[in-house]
Amino acid sequence: METHSQILDRLRSSFRSGITVPEAFRQAQLKQLMSLMTENEDQILDALKKDLAKPKFESVIAEVDMVINELHFTIANLNSWMQPEYVSKNLATKLDDCFVRREPLGVVLIIGPWNYPLQLLLSPLIAAIGAGNCAILKPSEVSAATDALVAELIPKYMSQDCYAVVRGAAEETKALLKNRFDHIFYTGSQAVAHHILHAAADHLTPVTLELGGKCPCLIYGKVNITYAARRLAWSKFFNTGQSCVAPDFLVCSKATRDALLPALRQTLEDFYSKEPESSADLPRIVSPRHWTRLMELLKRSKGKVVMGGESNEESKYIAPTVLVDVAEDDALMEEEIFGPFLPILTAETLEEAIALINRQEKPLALYVFSEESSVVNTVLEKSSSGGFCSNDGIIHMALPTLPFGGVGASGFGSYHGRWGFETLSHQRAVMLRGWTLERLNGLRYPPYTEDKLSWLRWTTSAKPSCSLM
């Protein structure tokens, strides 16, 4: 059994040997990861079912397919991302070769969460491989079946010299963090993020934090309430609300709420039938501890349950639940819910709603349902969030060309597609000069004169485009 430092030393010396640098190696490893995904789909679906009772549909589109899409996208575009980027020059550097090289950082630590245990661990890995790094994966122990599966499959398919899986709980992770990495990529909660950032500061290690927050959802102006209800319910109760980008709470006027409730009721019945507990399409809460946390929250809430509320401790089941008359200081508004409770807060005007959400921390995602573009634009201009989606939920994170990341308390840094490649690369500025024009260089050498200075001002200024053109 290797110790953490032994694993790290082994990976570091592999990295130093330069093996991960050539494109061929990176492509080969990405293709291996692709094989891992396609050849083990059944086992993956099984593990996800054990961990979260994930229905096959959710596992396929939110875990397996997302990883495969990311792989396709990276494999197809890696070559162009790796090319040196030539930059515009000023007069003094006109004859030089000036470009930016994307270079790997070294050994990256990727810490995954339990809610999408495969996708949120492997998507950063794809970025790390594409950028030419070695990586240590630390899957979440809470999603135990996936943790075990990852530990079994990664060494089977990927180069064992460059990629390793480390398992364990809080203690082991703390010990792992004492080591020095070249980048730490963490997805999870704010509480743990503090520890990670403190540990990273000791070594001056750059960090990417993908955290959560309370993602607000606003409904204002003219809107097709049936469609809005469907999309809202789908994004909220996907994975039983255990998504970092799930709409956490809803803000709308009383009238909208009254129109929305029957639409929501109908939608939930359409989706999960009158007995959601028997529906094959509703996942379960990940662990007894999280189930208890959620039930406690519900108990402390002063809101009124108008839909759902049923639960079953043994199967970790909680029904899709909607609550009204929830105030801003309610228990459900204290922390990220991360479960199937949808509190509805009321604010009569859009301005009040925006003021309400701005009193909260910046969320990972912000949603607006409205057919009026003025409403959408107002919210966009007067708020901030990691990402934004109007008239739908969650779907913006499935696009690899959009950066996925938070701002403020919801994190910093971003990934997916090229964004991940850039996050896990170093952009090295390169300037190749020649020996000629030394006389021009003479302008900058002492002894200094007024003349030299004026010439220099002229040659180093960025020229605006010629006004004649």
Place this chain on the structure above:
Amino acid sequence: MERQAVQRAREAFLSGRARAVEFRLQQLHGLKRMITENETEISTALKQDINRSQYDTPLLELIGIENEIKLAIGKLAEWAAPRSVERNLLTISDEVYVQPEPLGVVLIIGAWNYPWALTLLPLVGAIAAGNAAVVKPSELSECSSLLLRALLPRYLDKDLYPVITGGVSETQELLRHRFDHVFYTGSGSVGKIVMEAAARHLTPVTLELGGKSPCYIDKNCDIRVACRRITWGKFVNCGQTCIAPDFILCEPCIQGRVVECLRLTLLEFYGADPKCSPDYGRIINTHHFNRVMGLMEGYTPVIGGQSDASQRYIAPTVLKDVPPHSRLMQEEIFGPLLPIVAVSDMEDAIRFINEREKPLALYIFCSDKKAAKKMIEETSSGGVVVNDVMMHYTLSSLPFGGVGQSGMGRYHGKHTFDQLSHQRACLIRSLGMENVNLSRYPPQDRRRARRVRMALRAPLIDMSKRTFIWAVTATVIGFGLFVALMVILLIAAGLNCTCWYWRGFYNYW
């Protein structure tokens, strides 16, 4: 005092006035005026702080700042505009783009060696990105920091961009507050403290640190020109530059020639007695003077070595055959001492560099392009310049920043704007086309699942070579068929015409 300033800056930011592009442009114009109208005062302050010559100031600081401001003014509209991205099948009729947004209140901690450039360049980006900024110049360059505190409020919005002066305790007090980004330039040890403090609030940081920037001189190169460029870079600002070539690596056979060329160049630049040259600087304070003098202890320089504590003057000094384990080679020199360390060849130099922390800059003097390329590929550093030193700093299209212990993040030009913005992913959908969405709702079955999988697939357009060749071939064939069809039609029409023509002709006859 610090708390009030930070509070006011935050309230000013929340009022939303820093967001409008016109406002940002107005502030940038104000900043430009501040520099151009006060060049003399700034030069005087720098002379008092660090004995900077009146030419070095515009050369090393002011021209750079003015250029950055002009670039930001010219490009701001472009930088702040939404950036469209490629869509997949599901989002084909939606608006999908990335919108750069301000972060909020940025803390900028400047350094003392280039007190104006290293404080104002980040400020240009902060303003351009629509943020408020609390500016904390270094107390070691005291005259400059007091002058900045007097000038900035006269030209820029007082509440959005306060200047806080003070020492270690004031900085620590500032760091207790919550900022949306902290931009620090300085030493690695303080960098850790800054990152620790920022960690308490989960605040992202940009750290522009230092390190020992190696300078390798290959035996196949124009040693004379190389030494001129190195001498300039090393001894400007009396060696107190984060990207100054810290030490030289070369083979023993050229060491003598290198020393000779350095000696000749020093004579040309600063005369026989650099102490009398108006163009040669001084060490910032007694503490650093003693520190640098201490590094030299036990070694006899081949050039220079003289000093005058009363003036904090240290002559341009070169030392050869310096052992790798000496004190001189343990920490960043940040002074006018240039050690030469012997290596057996380029491979040895690469090994030497890789055994140490990643530096902020790497300099390679070599006439063989392939060899220089190899050295670049086998090492890592913030930036690299071949056959010169420091010039990558002057090109704002190049990202300027460190890696590993030399820092994290990058800036200059658009890079500062991006560093101090949040890239917000935006997907604008409509509530129409709900039928397409039906496939993704529960209860689920295979057919619906397949439709959804198709819609989410990326990339939309297959970029592989095979498909591209197929696409080109298909287009060519298609075009060819079209042309053939046109020809046939024309001939048919022509025949018809000809028939009519001849019929008419015959009729006439």
